[in-house]
Amino acid sequence: MDFNAGQRLNLPLNPSLSSATITGRNFPEQNCSKTVTFEEALVVVDDLVFTKTGRRLSEAEITVLKGTWNDCDYEEIAENSPYSLNYLQRRLAPQLWDVLSATIGNGERVYKKNLRNFLELVTPKKYHTQTAPSAKQVPPPPSNDSLQFIGGQPPDISSFYGRVQELADLEELVTKQRCISLIGVPGVGKSALAAKLIAILSVKSQPRFDYFLWKSVSHAPLVQDLVAELIEQIQTVEPSLNLNLPEYTQGRIAVLIKQLQSRRFLLVLDEFDALFQKNNFEQRLEYETFFRRLLEDQHESCLLLTGRVFPNEFDSLIRAKRSIQYIKIKGLDADAAMQLLAAQGLTNPQKCHDLIRTYSGNPLELETVGERINYFFGGNTEIFFENQTTFVSSEIEAMLDKMFTQVLSKIQRQIMIYLANEIASNSQPISFVKLLTNMNQRDKASLSTSKLVKALEKLERLSLLESIKHPITKEITFTLQPVIKKYILTDPQGFVHTSDALPTLAIAS
Structure with a gap:
């Protein structure tokens, strides 16, 4: 969006709707209308979807629309895109038809065979010309001059x-x-x-x-x-x-x-x-x-x-x-995170779910790991997953550096190290009672319940650990995100394991 200071707030086209992106798919142009172009129809339907749902069409959705407009089947669309056939046909398309039915269907079901008719119907007459204008000539959606x-x-x-x-x-x-x-x-x-x-x-x-x-x-x-x-x-x-x-x-x-x-x-x-x-x-x-x-x-x-x-x-x-x-604010849900990864060409459902779990749906972390897979592994996810590791982004590392050097108390640091070691050993969340008992035994000191509670509250507030309440027993357990666990165990800057901290037990891959 264009948020220039002192100017009116317009709603320009989604950057993914640029002519370079749209024509970059090698779909054969078939049965082209002489009265309206795909680019013109896309401008309108994208704006309608945005008004209805609050989001723009994704690149994958635009890919399906472009292929459908040119009368391509799903196999052709997948072959000329970075997305898998299963993702486009089974996961994305049914949801896309639901959205379009609610947006432009006027009470009827929109699907692949009738999509073009609906797109031409909803495109205003001002776009209909005998000679189709170029993408640069398509006017943007009207601005709201009251804002x-x-x-x-x-x-x-x-x-x-x-x-x-x-x-x-x-x-x-x-x-x-x-x-x-x-x-x-x-x-x-x-x-x-x-x-x-x-x-x-x-x-x-x-x-x-x-x-x-x-x-x-x-x-x-x-x-x-x-x-x-x-x-x-x-x-x-x-x-x-x-x-x-x-x-x-x-x-x-x-x-x-x-x-x-x-x-x-x-x-x-x-x-x-x-x-x-x-x-x-x-x-x-x-x-x-x-x-x-x-x-x-x-x-x-x-x-x-x-x-x-x-x-x-x-x-x-x-x-x-x-x-x-x-x-x-927590990470993206599984469906949204899968869309993000799919936009980067990562479409293996099981492997993608592993990544989403590892990075807790954090969009920046997922984008970063996707970029590294594409850069270092040539986009070959199989090779990456054979040599899988957990990346700690520079943003997360800088945040944790500050926490361990300027913010956390001795007790809070010890709690983080203890949780990282225990979770690395058995992959299970740690109960409050176990945390209290084992930390006292390891530290050979008396850690009061009130001090532990206050320390845990602060760590939760800082988003450094996560608590889980059992639905039946109501028992509280604590765990760490894999990225934070790896930072603690590898201690890249030597800020974690100071002389007053607990010793580490393992090094994460």
């Missing part, structure tokens, strides 16, 4: 998979909550989810917001500087709100709140947890006050925060029952 986007650059969401339920929940929450916080490990897709939500909200016939404002705060600016920047960005689209900027921080916050009261903003602060990571107590306190005022003062705007960690400073706001919702 504007200001601020920074959100992530690209042209390749966005799944998250249907999360997006539905967020759509509802932005109408009820003053603040929503999306928390999760690096690469899990927090920022992409926020950008996707904006794309969906921007095409609503009755928009909830007047403006969308995106601001990355990973550089941890001072409170007064951040507030001043937000005020200036709002004034670029609302010059009538050109109020004098007070010298002091609290005065500036008051001006910002007046702006949020005058118009309805969805204000995204990306990587907001960086604001609380500095060891500057006064600055942390100022930011706590800043967010408290935004939550307590009356306005119709909404804050959407993304970060790796939910700051302790927000606990008091939750206890005070302020309008704030904390959501922990």
Whole structure:
């Protein structure tokens, strides 16, 4: 999407709909219509699907549509694409026909034999010409002039998979909550989810917001500087709100709140947890006050925060029952993750499920391993799986480096090492009782229950371990993602096994 600062929010074509991508499939052109081209029909149906479902057509779906338009059977489509016949015909196509039936079927079933008729019917007459225009001449979908986007650059969401339920929940929450916080490990897709939500909200016939404002705060600016920047960005689209900027921080916050009261903003602060990571107590306190005022003062705007960690400073706001919702974002579900891997040419169901399990559906991790398979193994998944290893991405490694050097206490580090060793030995989650008993025996000390509970709560909050509750016994067990387990056991930088930590037992492959 094109999120240029100070410009209107348009909904341009999915980058995967470029002429290079569409014509790159070697499908023979058959029975070509003289009144409408495939590219023109695709522009329209992609926009209709986006309006209906909140997502664009994937490259694999476009491949099936292009082949169907040219009267190719599934075998021909698979031969001229990176996807397997089984994936296209058995998994993707039935879901695609369901989506199109609900979108353009007008009460009838859309399927392979009648698809072209439906595509030509839904294409507006303005596209129908005797000489088909080139792809560059196809006009983009109409923009919604009532909405504007200001601020920074959100992530690209042209390749966005799944998250249907999360997006539905967020759509509802932005109408009820003053603040929503999306928390999760690096690469899990927090920022992409926020950008996707904006794309969906921007095409609503009755928009909830007047403006969308995106601001990355990973550089941890001072409170007064951040507030001043937000005020200036709002004034670029609302010059009538050109109020004098007070010298002091609290005065500036008051001006910002007046702006949020005058118009309805969805204000995204990306990587907001960086604001609380500095060891500057006064600055942390100022930011706590800043967010408290935004939550307590009356306005119709909404804050959407993304970060790796939910700051302790927000606990008091939750206890005070302020309008704030904390959501922990996990990896993609199996179907969405399979679509992501299929787009990279990985289509072996069992092997792909192994990868999804190893990387917990983390889209960045899956994209990274897919790129490495294609680069180092020439896309030959069989060779890779014969020599399979677990990759730790630079983003995850940097995060864990910081955790083990700056964040985790001695007890928390020992818990992580113990879990990694135990899981490497027997592959089973560890119960709370076993964890308490064995750590005391190994450490030859008395670890109180309360200290262990607090340490585990902190580790869960940091998304470093996962808890599992047995559906019948209700017993809690703990485990680690394979990527985190490998980092601990291999200790690439020597940050894990310090003199006060427990010894390792094994090295992961």
